[in-house]
Amino acid sequence: MEEVQKYAREKKILQPENLKNYHLARCPQCNTKYNLKDIIKLYASPVVVLDESLQKKVKSLDAEVVSLKTERASLLDIQDDLFSVQQNLIKELSNLREKPCCGDDAPLGERGMEPFSFMSAKGNQGQGGQWDHYFAHNFGRQGILHWKFQLQHELAVDGARLFDMDASYQILVLARRISGMGGTHMLKKVNLINPLENEDIQLPPGTKAIKDLRVSPCGRLTLLASLGKKLSILSMGSNNFVTNYDLPGQAWSCSWDLNSPHHIYAGLQNGMLLMFDMRHSQTPLHSFIGPTPRPIHTIHSLRQNRAFSHRTQKLLTASSSGPYVWNIGSPSERPFLVPGSEDQGACVSVAYSPSTDDIVASYRPKTETSSKTGGSQVLIKRVAGCFYHKIGSVPVHLSDFHLTKSAMVDIPNCYPLFAYGDEVTRGLKLRELPSLKMSQNFEPHQHPILDVKYARSQGKGLLGCVSEDKLQLFSGEV
Known part of the structure; x- marks a missing residue:
């Protein structure tokens, strides 16, 4: 050229x-x-080749970018919450080091004892004075008392299954299955002042067996979950059912929300969790797919920590796979297994105390992995609203897969207690927390204990248990 x-x-x-x-x-x-000069430039039109797979990929990448941005924003919110919790823990630790403990002039930090949330739990270590220091510092208790329960009332019942009670209104609601009437399911309302004063309540048609029932925190309503694919609300004043929600599957559990008086929950046989708002329509406000397709047999609303915003509202549920925590404030987040509860066996019961944030999960051996009779009860502490610390465990006899209920007993100025029905003796037993040592044994029932509940009002505590033919109520004293 x-x-x-x-x-x-x-x-x-x-x-x-x-x-x-x-x-x-x-x-x-x-x-x-x-x-x-006659030569001019010609510009050809751009040629576009349509590629549907490429367009789909672009849309997928755009959606992924949006999801990552949302996840990043959520993580930033969690980070802010964790910073707030960290500051609260630092302040608490500083206060613990400055205050004397149980008449000892030496600060906590100089005595070589760490705060509870950072202690190492090996078996049942920590029994004795070490826990006294923990309670004195964290709850301001001047001397820890040992609470003893005595039988107050005993009532013969026919076909009892589940119950709940409210000590403020002195009312107990009992679910029954009457074999002499073709397996009819019904409710019985009992006056706690005089248990002989009671009345039967008919269930709506198609309700079938009641799998769970909870008296509301206000004591005026009772929430029921049934195998008739219904979530029902009973008015304690009129004995009428004010609301019936139709569910997509059989309901195994239910719960009121401790942090919102309008929200209720139902756990289904297929592992789904449904959230309803009583102010709105009959359809669920949210539907959540569970981590496993196994029935949710327990739901507890976790106490909301003040260091967190409303986005951290959480639920504790349990299936045979174990206890899981759900972040209801962020529906996109998947529930996670409570740390410290891995590989324990098949979970048959979970008790929770909103006052102390203690969780006790009961397990039996998985039949596919063990032919031996046995089981365990595991104590887990929820710290600062988002951390979970395994304190210890004890062996128990749990052989049959039968979903018994258990309860936490929290009394001011006393050690918390864990109440459950023992499979061997068929009697009610109490364990002291956090040591998990045995506190009380009660007279055995003829049939296994199916449900245990505790209610407190104005400093008075009432503990109850029910088997197929007997309801027992215990009052406590030091």
Whole structure:
């Protein structure tokens, strides 16, 4: 090309005065001669090749970007909450180091004892004075008392299954299955002041067996979950059912929300969790797919920590796979297994105390992995609303897969207690927390204990248990 341009310059072909009449070439189509000035540039239209797979990929990547941005925003919110919790823990630790403990002038930090949430739990370590220091510092208790329960009332019942009670209104609601009436399911309302004063309540048609029932925190309503695919609300004043929710599956559990008086929950046989708002329509406010398709047999609303915003509202549920925590404030988050409860066996019961944030999960051996009779009870502490610390465990006799209920007993100025029905003796037993040592044994029932509940009002505590033919109520004293 350079040689051609050099030749053109030498021959003066490219000089302007020679370009007017000089013919460079002919058109390849019409053979017409043309000059350089006749040549114009042609711009072709852009060619676009449609690729549907590429378009789908772009849309997928866009959706992934949006999801990552949402996740990042959620993580930033959690980070802010954790910073707040960290500051609260630092302040608490500073206060613990400055205050004397149980008459000892030495600060906590100088005595070589760590705060409870950072202690190492090995078996049942920590029994004795070490826990006294913990309670004195964290609850301001001047001397820890040992609470003893005595039988107050005993009532013969027919086909009892589940119950709940409210000590403020002195009312107990009992679910029954009467075998002499073709397996009819019904409720019995009992006056706790005089248990002989009681009345039967008929269930709505199609309700079938009651799997769980909870008296509301206000004591005026009772929530029932049934195998008739219904979640029902009973008015304790009129004995009428004010609401019945139709569910997509059989209900195994239910719960009121401790932090919102309008929200209720139902756990289904297929592992789904449903959230309803009583102010709105009959359809669920939210539907959550569980981590496993196994029935949710227990729901507890976790106490909301003041260091967190409303986004951290959480639920504790349990299936045979174990106890799980759900972040209801962030529906996109998946529930997670409570740390410290891994590989324990098949979970048959979970008790929770909103006052102390203690969790006790009961397990039996998985039949596919063990033929031996046995089981365990595991104590887990919920710290600062978002951390879970395993304190210890004890062996128990749990052989049959039968879903008994258990309860926490929290009394001011006393050690918390864990109440459950023992499978061997068929009697009610109490364990002291956090040591998990046995506190009280009660007279055995003829049939296994199916449900245990505790209620407190104005400093008075009432503990109850029920088997197929007997309801017992215990009052406590130091």
